[in-house]
Amino acid sequence: MSDELKPDALLDRIDYTPAAGSWMDSTVQIMPGMYCYAAKAESVETLGLPNARTWNPLEDDWKLPENWQEIIHNAIKERLEKFRTFKVFMDICVRCGACADKCHFFLGTGDPKNMPVLRAELLRSVYRNDFTKAAQILKMIPGGEKLSGGRPMTLDVLKEWWYYFFQCTECRRCSVFCPYGIDTAEITIMAREIFNLLGLNIDWIATPVSNCYKTGNHLGIQPHAFKDMLEFFAEDIEEITGVNVEPQFNKKGADILFITPSGDVFADPGTYTCQGYLILFKYLKDKYGLDVTWSTYASEGGNFGFFTSHETMKRLNSKMYAEARRLGVKWILGGECGHMWRVIHQYMDTMNGPADFLEEPVNPITGTKFENAKSTKMVHITEFTADLIKHGKLELDKSRNANRIMTFHDSCNTSRGMGLLEEPRYVIQNVCDNFFEMPPNTIREQTFCCGSGSGLNAGENIELRMAGGLPRANAVKYVHEKFGVNTLGTICAIDRAALSTLMEYWVPEVQVYGIHELVGNALILPGEKERETDLRLEPLPGMEDEDE
Template sequence: MADELIKPDELLSKIDHRPSGAGWMDTPVDIRKGMYCYAANPKSVDTLGLPNARAWNPLEEDWKLPENWQQIIHDGFRERLDKFRSFKVYMDICVRCGACADKCHFFIGTGDPKNMPVLRAELLRSIYRNDFTTAGKILGRLGGARPMTLDVLKEWWYYLFQCTECRRCSVFCPYGIDTAEITIMGRELLNLLGLNIDWIATPVANCYRTGNHLGIQPHAFKDMLDFFVEDIEEITGIQVDPPYMEKGADILFITPSGDVFADPGTYTCMGYMLLFHYLKEKYGLRITWSTYASEGGNFGFFTSHETMKRLNSKMYAEAKRLGVKWILGGECGHMWRVISQYMDTMNGPADFLEEPVNPITGTKFENASSTKMVHISEFTADLIKHGKLELDPSRNDNKIVTFHDSCNPARGMGLLDEPRYVLENVANNFYEMPANTIREQTFCCGSGAGLNAGENMELRMAGGFPRANAVKHVHEEFGVNMLACVCAIDRAALPASMEYWVPEVDVTGLTELVANALIMPGEKERETDLRGEPLPGMEE
């Protein structure tokens, strides 16, 4: 793959942010290799019982659509206008001021005008005007309306899967128009015709059946954690023993399965295991894992609201079955959007759980009193604040760290200072990226919302450019060599982006840094960090 991929310089030199030529309605879609993801595997679509499961290829003329596909889209559109005020209002009120245009990482990285958030939405609005408004019906193209054709459908598909639902544009929109809402509705409509991408459909099917996106079956899940147990023992001399589905445990822990599967997420996973072991040994806190609810993330969110709800249901169901007091959630981006803004509404009320209290510090997590799910950064920050963790931040001294806010915790929750507080307590060298690229203005990794595939690498690198460019800035300015984040997609996506744009920078989860610094009771003198790299002063 790497040899086919366009070189960074070449990618940059291609970008022209000044659209020209024929109007956008007269520019037909060109589905280009490297920019799109493969079509959904029919088996996966079938597992969920979603419509029109069949093999198809985006590059072929015939997409094997149902006969009445236009009617399906029209009816689906109407239904969603009634069900979602956001959708209806956002179809109507955009004034096309253009403030959103250069806020999108995909527009910045590709220069493709249809990646301007406003135009991405216009792709749907043009059909909305044609089908549902008087002015559009009378004025036609002059009124910005156009009929739904196969070309339009293909254009939808291509560009709705070039949006990562990061919501950066919605911060700048004077009406708060949220392109994520547009993309979510558009993808729902596409799913009515079976037009999902495989990088979403297959994880969803896996998650439905095995409990996690990667399709890891229960015994294999335990095997993988056992493997980390061995690594942890080698590095720290401590034998950890993570409990599984322990009835009556205090807390159920759920994190994205990506962290048990691939580096560098695995180190974050080891970090969780060490932290929980520490809390058990010192304070008797029992935190259990589950293989049934072994996925924090929710690619159903990238499919439809209904699919999101189907996958998410396992969290509360498992917490109820095990009789825990509350749920602790690991580091993940869109997982926290779902938990923060959807879960309680969809699958609550969680009246069988207790309002979360940290039994070690007595702190009430009042902001989670209804959802009953606490973010690991909130939890760790509370432990640190009360001096409940013995830490040696100097063990992270060879890491010069910057922090990447993940889109969803930033703009769909507001988790900004908690991870920074943790970071500042476990590492001595922390530098912020420029203000316009962090916190609520953070840039997406470029691969969110299910676009983290291999075949669309050019798109991902283009979309990852703004984030990487800000990292490059602090790398050159302060010698930053480590990019910390609280998102499993980031940990999967950013290493590729860093390798492409800023090869000297590595990616880490926050809890990995916590565990490096955490002085375990009875540990041997550590010589390496969780990655097996020598600690500062142990390089010999």
């Protein structure tokens, strides 16, 4: 085929001069594997959200409300007044390009419209056209429209928005590098609020939200099944340790209400992390008399409402305080989750507080006051466990994790929306001897997203997820090859699910673990028998032979 090709012709194929056309000229092509299916009408109805209907993103007709342009215009206008972030971020971007190569979706898919600046420009171009004086003046001059960098809101523009704002995981990595702190997550959140008003939800978000609203958790697991599941874990743990950990449910007057994402209860490998929590609570109860209860009503820590609209987020989040008040606990302990913690840390108290019916959280075992949580009254479990370990309150046998060669993936939300960096590392290093960091430009505040956050961990968009997760997987592969890392620690339920699949594709030798699974393995329960297996029922290091 290429026999006739001259070398110059080959080089010419990469055109180093800038394109004459503008990115605004091209229309969007929605590609399979890169988008998520439309929401089921019934899920949208359950929540009483607008324009519930059956529709398909691949069809020309999206069955929009007749006045959809007006809805968008008014929605933008309203949000410019309600959110200073939105207004300032619409105005001050200088398009310096510092963020361009910071997005995992851009790095993985190679689609230039995934550069954060351009993702924001998709919306900004319409904002400029409709809301700025400069554009209105320029429009009066012939040809001036092009100069203003604005464009009118058309169906093509809307489809482009929809396609690319569902290729953003709201991870905020771009915001770290922006000289003005422009946060694309904030712009994506506004865009998704607008989609919500038009009924352009995706099913992977809308159905969990609807389930969570009605039954208390994303999977729609009913109270008795929730209990069954935890009791089954207790049986498994008893088999391994000989101790019955006896989880408690909806218990009034308990000391602490524990809430974790339902993924920990119902999806592998989060289930093992969940067993870790159960072992820890049993230990604390036997040794120190700490009374922890689970709730079937507030049985979801995650909040996919956050990926729908601020209002929906508030509706789902309200259950945490409501349940804590009903049960009369002292304070709330939260499990390992990413966006759940963004919501708790930066939104919950503002939305559903003040939590004046709870006590300022104090660890009754160590006496430590959790000063940083004294208003919201909810403590992250790695803060709690790190405090226990620091005070020597846990008996740990590191050797049970000796076969785990660890690295740690910082979740976007806990690193860039909270700053929880050292606590999980401290816990890891106290339950496991082999810990190696990934390169510095891929961890902590510069961590790469798993590629499946913000409600994008569906099945139909798996190519997008695998491509978006490539920068993360690439760094894991590096430490796997260099240090023989075989375990990727996380403190996020979406990570535990998404990274497992990601690893299977890119670095199949690496397994994904929650931090409290490792704690559960290492923690020596009072009266336990000699353990032969870990929580995954695989032989403990040194026990492999006896197994045969």
